[in-house]
Amino acid sequence: MINIVFWGTPAIALKSLEYLYNSEKINVLAVVTQPDKPAGRGHKLTMSPIKQFALEHNLPVFQPKSIRKEPEIQEELKKLNPDFFVTFAFGQILSQEVLDIPKYETINLHASLLPKYRGANPIQRAIINGDKETGICTMITELGLDCGDVCMREVIQIPETMNCVDLFEEISDKSPKLLEQTLSGIVSGTLKPEKQCENGVCMANKLTKEETLIDWSKPAKEIHNLVRGIYKFPSAYFIHNGKIIKVLETRVVNGTGRCGEFVRVSKEGVEVASGKDCILLIKVKPEGKGEMFARDWANGQQICFVRKVL
Secondary structure, eight states: OEEEEEEEOSGGGHHHHHHHHHOSSEEEEEEEOOOOEEETTTTEEEOOHHHHHHHHTTOOEEOOSOGGGOHHHHHHHHHTOOSEEEEESOOSOOOHHHHTSSSSEEEEEESSSTTEEESSOHHHHHHHTTOSEEEEEEEEOOSSSSOSOEEEEEEEEOOTTOOHHHHHHHHHHHHHHHHHHHHHHHHHTOOOOBOOOSTTOEEOOOOOHHHHBOOTTSBHHHHHHHHHHTTTTTOEEEEETTEEEEEEEEEEEOOOOSTTOEEEEOSSOEEEEOSBSEEEEEEEEETTSOOEEHHHHHHTSOOOOSEEOO
């Protein structure tokens, strides 16, 4: 059996933990996850999906505020004598003292085809940039940002209709087996990690608030990619009558007009002119309201359309 400590926090890592826990080859010794955080209107402390799974399966749980500054937790991890640390969206940077604890390595699951999209938002950036494919990599964690040797990789296609939630789900589904194969391959000596090529290094920087505001002067294709790239996380938006209108679903359509002009409304949605072509708003979420079809939102607003189609 390969003894591991699993490090992760959000739901995207849950299937990997569950798969490894149930694997006949892997023994999960403990889980490390972020501290409970306030959530919801009541700001009630909420545990991560990883912690919830661990408690349900009687696994020891460690929740450091900063693992680099908590030597007492490091000592507890040393006592477990793990073969590997396995990290997947844990959310903290590990120190060399932590990386030196496991017998073999710390293996990280990164959601891109390294060296492309090192950093915090590889899933969103791939869609925003209009990539046709992305993927997942297992890599040996080093002190630099996502620069360690790559163990295994798998390509994932990105259709034009795929949004970031869809891609999160596909990555969540494909990651568990890749992690298990990586661990087994390193122990057996059949897998030889390869250094990353420095050509093609691309950073996936954390999204800013300014990036989520729709710029109607950009081509409709770029706006469409932004909408699906940050679908609900946190959502692209525009301002209308002083209210934030989040855009959840769009399509590129032929048309012209002044950038940001509402061109027409139809049963399909609301067409808005952009720097090139028009963007069809299909679903939106107005401030203070739930999700709705854009045509229903438009019919409730006093919007001047170039052409209204009943």
